[in-house]
Amino acid sequence: MFALRPEVPATVEVFVDGAPVRVPEGASAAAAVLLAGAAAIRETPISGAPRLPYCMMGACFDCLAEIDGVANRQACLVPAAPGMRIARQRGARVAFEA
Amino acid sequence: MTIDLAIIGAGPAGMAAAIEAADLGLSVAVIDENPAPGGQVFRGVERAGGDPALGADYAEGLALARAFRAAPIAWHPATTLWHLDPEEGYLSLDGAPDLSARRVLLATGAQERPVPILGWTLPGVMTAGAAQILLKTAGVVPAGRTVLAGQGPLLPLLAAQYRRAGAPPALILETTPRGRRRAALAALAAGGLWAGRHLLWKGLGLLAETRAIPRRRGVTGLRAEGRNRVERVVWEGGSAACDTLLLHEGVIPATHIPMALGLEMSWDAAQRCWRPVTDAYGASSHPNVAVAGDGAGIGGWEAAVAAGHLAALDAAQRLGRLSAEERDRRARPWLALRRRALALRPFLDALYAPAPASIPDATIACRCEEVTAGQVRAAARLGATGPNQMKAYLRCGMGPCQGRLCGPTVAALIAEARGTTEAAVGLYRPRAPYKPITVGTLARL
Numbered sequence: 035m036f037a038l039r040p041e042v043p044a045t046v047e048v049f050v051d052g053a054p055v056r057v058p059e060g061a062s063a064a065a066a067v068l069l070a071g072a073a074a075i076r077e078t079p080i081s082g083a084p085r086l087p088y089c090m091m092g093a094c095f096d097c098l099a100e101i102d103g104v105a106n107r108q109a110c111l112v113p114a115a116p117g118m119r120i121a122r123q124r125g126a127r128v129a130f131e132a
Numbered sequence: 133m134t135i136d137l138a139i140i141g142a143g144p145a146g147m148a149a150a151i152e153a154a155d156l157g158l159s160v161a162v163i164d165e166n167p168a169p170g171g172q173v174f175r176g177v178e179r180a181g182g183d184p185a186l187g188a189d190y191a192e193g194l195a196l197a198r199a200f201r202a203a204p205i206a207w208h209p210a211t212t213l214w215h216l217d218p219e220e221g222y223l224s225l226d227g228a229p230d231l232s233a234r235r236v237l238l239a240t241g242a243q244e245r246p247v248p249i250l251g252w253t254l255p256g257v258m259t260a261g262a263a264q265i266l267l268k269t270a271g272v273v274p275a276g277r278t279v280l281a282g283q284g285p286l287l288p289l290l291a292a293q294y295r296r297a298g299a300p301p302a303l304i305l306e307t308t309p310r311g312r313r314r315a316a317l318a319a320l321a322a323g324g325l326w327a328g329r330h331l332l333w334k335g336l337g338l339l340a341e342t343r344a345i346p347r348r349r350g351v352t353g354l355r356a357e358g359r360n361r362v363e364r365v366v367w368e369g370g371s372a373a374c375d376t377l378l379l380h381e382g383v384i385p386a387t388h389i390p391m392a393l394g395l396e397m398s399w400d401a402a403q404r405c406w407r408p409v410t411d412a413y414g415a416s417s418h419p420n421v422a423v424a425g426d427g428a429g430i431g432g433w434e435a436a437v438a439a440g441h442l443a444a445l446d447a448a449q450r451l452g453r454l455s456a457e458e459r460d461r462r463a464r465p466w467l468a469l470r471r472r473a474l475a476l477r478p479f480l481d482a483l484y485a486p487a488p489a490s491i492p493d494a495t496i497a498c499r500c501e502e503v504t505a506g507q508v509r510a511a512a513r514l515g516a517t518g519p520n521q522m523k524a525y526l527r528c529g530m531g532p533c534q535g536r537l538c539g540p541t542v543a544a545l546i547a548e549a550r551g552t553t554e555a556a557v558g559l560y561r562p563r564a565p566y567k568p569i570t571v572g573t574l575a576r577l
Contacts, residue, residue, distance in 0.1 A: 035256070035275045035375045039185075039297055042271030060168075060179045061270035069272060073360060074255055080502040084360055086255040088499070090262035091172055092165050092567075093243045093386070095500060095532035096253075106532070106568060110265075111210075113167050 036068045048118040063120045064090060064097040064109035072122070075099050075109060079126035099123050135159040135206070137447050138223055138233035140213050140389070143171020144193070144433040145425025146239035147200040148440030149447075154203040156448040161206040161231055163213060163223075169197050171241050171425075172261065173433045176269035185296035186268060187289075189334065196437070214565035214573070218393055218420045224564075226573050235420055235447045238390065238408075239440065242383040242426035245405070245486065247282060248495050248505065248541045251356030252379065260290050260380035273299035276375030279365050281305040281354055284382040284484045288338040291345055303346050303372055305365070307381070309487045310350040316483035320476075328476030331432075352489065381486050385427045388536055392562040393418060399555035402481040403430055405540070406559055412467065413446035413459075414439055422446065431474050438470035490548070497545060498538035500531020508542055512549035519543050519560045532568055535560040 038044055044056035048063070050070035057066045064087040067075045074084030076098050087097035090110045097109040100121040109120065137153050139146045142164035153160045162169075170177045174193030180186055181194035201207075211227035216236060223231040244259045251257065260280060266272035273294060278301040280287050287304065294300055325332070353368035356377050365374040384405035390397065396409040396417035407429040414422040424443040425436035442463055449459040491497070493506030503526045511525040519535070519542050522528055528542055529535030535542075543557045550557075 036266065036272050037275040037299075039271040039273055039299075058270045060176055061272070065266055065270045065272055068266065069270075078502060083253065083502070084255050085253060086258070086361075088253075088258050088262060089244065089537075090258070090265040091243065093533065093536045098532060104570075108567075111165050113210075 035071065038069065046114050046116055048114050048116070048120060050120050051122055057114050061114045062090075062110050063099065063101055063107070063112040063114055063118065066114045066118075067097075067099070067109060067120060074122060076123040077125050082125050134221065134232040134234060135161050136233065136451055137161075137235050137237060137444070138163070138221075138231050139237045139239055140164075141171065141239035141241055141425070141427070142166070142169035142200065142207075142209075143239060143241045143425060143436065144173060144196065145241070145427075145436040145440040145443070146171070146237070147196050148437040149237055149239060149424060149444040150205050150440075151199050151203045152441045152444035153447055154205050156444065156453055158444070158448060158451065158453065160203075161208065161233070163208040163211040163225060163228065163231075165210065165212050167210050169200050169207075169209075172265065175265050180268050180271070185293050187293065187296075190268070193433070212567050212569075213389070214567055214569050216389065216393065216564075218418050221420060226567070226569050234451060235422070237414070237443050237447065238421065238423045238427055239425045239436075240386045240389060240427045241436075242430060243386045243536065245381045245384045246537050246541050247379040247381050248491055248497055249354050249356065249379070250492055250495050251358070251362065253496050253499055254356050254358050254362045255360065256358065256362035256375060257356050257377045257379065260286050260378040261383070263376070263378045264290050264293070267293060267297065273297050274376040274378075275299070277302040277373055278376045278378065279303045279305060279372060279374045280378050280380070281307065281351070281365065282380040283308045284380055285335060285480065286380050286383075288335070288342050290378070291342040292338045295342060295345070300345055301378075302374075303348070304342070305351040305354065305367060306347060306349045307351050307354065307487055308349070308484060312483055312485075316479050319482040320479040322478070324475040324478060327472050328479070331476045352487070382484055383426065383430055384540065385429060386536075387427075387539075387559065388534070388562050389566055390416070390423060390427070391559055392564060392566060393421065395421065395423070397559075400429060401555075402478070402485075404486055404554075405430070412442065413463070414443035415446060431470070431477060434473035435470050438466040438473065441466040442470075491541070491545065497541045498526075498528035498531065500533050500537070501527045501529075503528040503538070505541070505545055508545040509549045512546045516546065517550065518546065518558055522546065523560070529560045534562050534566075
């Protein structure tokens with residue numbers, strides 16, 4: 035659970051799983067997901083466990099998300115931009131469905 | 133076109149090296165994954181450098197960032213190095229056109245030491261450094277009950293910054309073992325007290341500032357509990373409700389690229405980590421590659437600034453722009469600054485060395501592939517003698533982070549299970565691409 039300090043203006047509107055959230059200039063897509071209060075940014079490919087950003091510095095890859103339609107982006111390294119669509123990444127890619 | 137010096141990372145070491153090298157007339161390019169210069173310690177400093185909550189030390193990064201912006205260099209933000217051929221000096225980049233350089237300086241800094249406890253993958257658990265980055269880059273603070281757990285200089289700093297920002301943590305759980313203070317003070321008495329007094333003074337100030345925050349000392353058996361996110365932090369003999377758990381056990385050099393290049397590495401017993409072998413100027417075992425800053429051994433930002441200047445002077449000498457005598461003459465003040473900046477290090481290393489604790493079998497060691505400590509131990513007993521073999525047994529270290537987060541843990545578990553040392557076990561050998569890249573990036577080759 036995260037919040038913005040009251041004196042920081044939130045001027046950039048992005049969409050986290052379709053819901054609008056306003057974030058400050060300089061915030062990353064990962065920060066937007068945390069500010070949106072999302073329960074998870076991805077579900078792991080192995081067990082489907084929910085994850086949120088962990089290291090915020092490009093090392094852990096727990097913030098992998100689908101950003102503007104491109105999967106597996108490190109959300110902590112992508113600056114939030116007006117209208118950006120950040121979507122939860124669910125499990126492993128299914129190559130073949132029987 | 134081949135440039136003189138390519139610098140990877142725009143933290144204190146990279147920025148200082150770029151400023152010095154440009155001043156010496158070298159053609160310089162700097163790349164960094166982030167959209168702005170600063171590294172992690174000065175992350176977002178151009179936005180938040182004047183913020184009183186972040187403090188005077190952080191504001192010092194502003195002058196460095198301004199000098200960096202003003203220097204005649206090619207600056208490539210939001211750019212990732214995914215392969216480096218040190219023989220040819222060829223840098224494969226994602227986010228900017230590839231580069232050719234006569235010399236390469238790795239200034240890739242540190243990462244936080246992994247803190248593998250039960251429940252550390254739950255949403256709501258993150259590193260203290262991650263939380264500080266949220267504060268610096270976006271003015272984001274935790275809401276609800278925040279618990280800081282672990283040890284190291286970052287914890288009291290973050291607690292003080294949160295307090296100034298109006299979001300003080302509910303509890304600090306210190307994992308420094310009892311009796312450590314005495315040993316650390318002995319290290320301090322052996323030298324460094326006078327030279328390191330300004331740093332010591334700052335640390336004492338932070339402790340005084342956060343005295344009102346409830347604190348438990350000598351905490352062991354730390355774990356996070358909750359169904360789909362952290363709800364409670366538990367330790368030997370206690371527990372507390374918790375909405376955000378921030379973990380920290382110090383920082384270690386980011387060894388990914390040095391290891392991938394096959395640079396000679398050495399085990400730092402005091403800091404319990406691997407570091408590339410470098411000389412006083414940061415020159416590595418490869419004649420075209422230098423390493424400066426925390427990536428060559430943890431020393432903090434002032435030591436990193438000195439190391440950046442030293443690496444740039446050495447680059448100029450190697451490229452024929454400075455005589456060895458002139459390089460050495462210009463190096464003197466930076467060597468002195470680095471000695472001062474490192475004066476307190478033996479004290480900090482002794483005080484905050486990770487506590488020797490056995491990781492419970494059910495703990496996730498590799499977050500990407502969800503491999504537990506128990507699985508790693510069992511495979512080590514079956515015959516996996518090192519981290520690279522462990523990849524074949526369990527896939528640990530083969531997920532998207534490429535072993536950045538589990539490397540030290542897996543090595544420690546193998547050492548424990550096989551009755552040997554982390555120094556003998558070694559680390560994963562990473563391969564390019566250093567970060568995952570798209571097919572499109574590959575197709576541009």
